[in-house]
Structure formats: C-alpha cells, structure tokens
Amino acid sequence: MNILSDVVSLSQNPCTGVCSTTYGTDEQCAGCGRTLEEIRDWNSYSDLQKKLINIDLAVKYDIRQKKEYNNMSVNSKIQDINGRLITAQALIEMVGADMLEHFGKDPIIKETYESLVEARNKVLEAKDSLPIALEDAS
Numbered sequence: 001m002n003i004l005s006d007v008v009s010l011s012q013n014p015c016t017g018v019c020s021t022t023y024g025t026d027e028q029c030a031g032c033g034r035t036l037e038e039i040r041d042w043n044s045y046s047d048l049q050k051k052l053i054n055i056d057l058a059v060k061y062d063i064r065q066k067k068e069y070n071n072m073s074v075n076s077k078i079q080d081i082n083g084r085l086i087t088a089q090a091l092i093e094m095v096g097a098d099m100l101e102h103f104g105k106d107p108i109i110k111e112t113y114e115s116l117v118e119a120r121n122k123v124l125e126a127k128d129s130l131p132i133a134l135e136d137a138s
Contacts, residue, residue, distance in 0.1 A: 010054045011047040014063035033061035078131055085127045092120045 018031030021039060028035050034042075038053060045053070058066050072080065096116045103109050 010065055011050040012065070013042060014054050014057055014061075014065060016062065016064050016067065031061070032063050033057040082127065082130055085123055085130070089120060089123045089127070092116050092123065096120070 014032040014034065015029075016031040018029075020026040020030035021028070021036055029039065034053070034057065042050070054063060054065060057063050069077070069080070096113060099109055099113055099116070
C-alpha cells in the first residue's frame, strides 16, 4: 500500500491499540502481529525494514494501516491506487534505464528488458482504466 496523507505510512507503527504482549503473556501481539523484538526495536529499524514487516503482517493481521485504508473514501482509494501505479511505472522505468546503462543492448538481458517494457505498458493501461471520480467508480 502506498498510503496517502489521510492514512498513515507503511513505515509507521502498525499498532492497533489491542496489545497482548503488554503483560508478557504473548510472544506475538494479537492486535498487530509484531513479535516482542519487533515492538521493542521498532524505532531502530529503517523505513524499508518497517515497510517489509508491515507488508508481511498485513497478510494475517488488520494492522492500523490496513484498517485506515479500508475506511478511506472511494475517491481516496482511487488516488492511492493511481499513486501506486505511478510508483510502479517509475520503478520499472528506472530499472530499465539502469539495465540499458550497465548492459547496453546485450542479448542476454533482452528478454528481461522486454518483460519490463511489457510490464510498464500494462501499468499504463491500468492507469488509463482507473476511474477518475466517484461517479465513475460505481
């Protein structure tokens, strides 16, 4: 999730306020799913580490970011999806440019590069078919 300003970032604490580790009875929080170590060391983790932990947790737990995303308006969700598509497009283009810079048109990477171009085109198609306003989303 690439959360917009009205929802907390994936690099922020996923706590839902339903801690089951407070009294040392659980090794893993029943609310957000973090281990005692993850809770204790949260502020020492990089943003990337926090995001990876939260992505993993979101599969099994209703972390704060997931709950807030589910409560977003349809228009906010459309903006969020569009933002993620733009991010995906930019990442694909950056990887493709790096490949060309480092490997040129080496036949060994031709298939990988072609797959990147195809993925970029699919992202652009997805952006074009995204509803622009609430009226289009119904």
